[in-house]
């Protein structure tokens with residue numbers, strides 16, 4: 201399956217649906233859940249969450265005293281749900297994503313993947329890092345293959361097919377044999393995205409993945425990732441993205457989890473019931489943008 205989400209400047213267009221029907225609820229009626237009340241079942245939420253974060257706290261060890269970064273954070277990401285975590289700089293968003301990915305251990309609390317505790321990185325959960333670094337001596341294709349090296353369940357030929365398809369999905373067809381030094385910043389970022397997609401994850405974690413891209417490229421990649429989430433033949437079943445970009449949040453999120461300044465705790469959870477595809481020029485869209493701004497302020 202190839203989802204075409206290259207920017208229009210490269211002469212390509214989407215081939216997949218970008219439609220997900222949800223009921224329309226005006227922002228003033230939106231459900232903002234205080235941190236202490238139980239999580240409601242949204243229209244998309246059913247059964248066991250794909251990812252659940254239960255009462256996670258994190259202290260980084262400092263020389264004199266511990267640095268509290270996260271306090272009692274709980275959230276869930278269900279099938280077909282696009283969850284956005286937002287909050288001020290330094291509130292622990294990247295740290296939380298690393299804990300969800302199994303890269304860092306929480307000081308207390310736990311993360312579950314389909315009900316099983318996450319104690320180390322899992323093949324089913326892939327992460328696109330905030331500061332993605334490519335290996336400069338490897339081509340784009342080799343960088344993506346490097347991410348697949350740990351997969352023992354598939355043969356080398358299949359790995360190459362997956363890597364080529366992921367690069368194509370990220371709009372990098374024709375750049376497979378190019379070295380990072382010859383790629384633009386946005387293209388490097390897209391190699392990072394391809395590297396995560398090639399893993400065929402069920403849960404995709406993204407840490408400000410579009411922040412360094414131009415508007416047009418970012419928009420096409422957003423739509424591409426969303427297409428993958430709702431496409432039944434794609435393995436991706438849930439997405440958790442960290443973002444500061446309020447328009448991006450309203451465009452993509454089914455659910456927004458807002459963290460306080462450090463130490464980060466959940467100050468609100470917002471279910472965005474704006475119908476899709478979302479019209480970024482509509483009054484309803486701007487009403488939601490205002491609403492999310494007010495939560496962050």
Ligand SMILES: Nc1ncnc2c1ncn2[C@@H]1O[C@H](COP(=O)(O)OP(=O)(O)OP(=O)(O)O)[C@@H](O)[C@H]1O
Pocket residue numbers: 260261267269287288289290291292293294295296330462
């Ligand atoms: N490995 C580490 N060791 C010690 N402290 C760290 C470490 N990583 C992050 N921190 C500290 O933890 C806090 C939260 O950092 P984190 O990167 O998770 O925040 P963030 O919400 O992602 O910020 P931003 O929006 O700027 O990316 C910061 O005060 C940071 O200095």
Ligand SMILES: [Mg+2]
Pocket residue numbers: 293294295330407
């Ligand atoms: Mg961060």
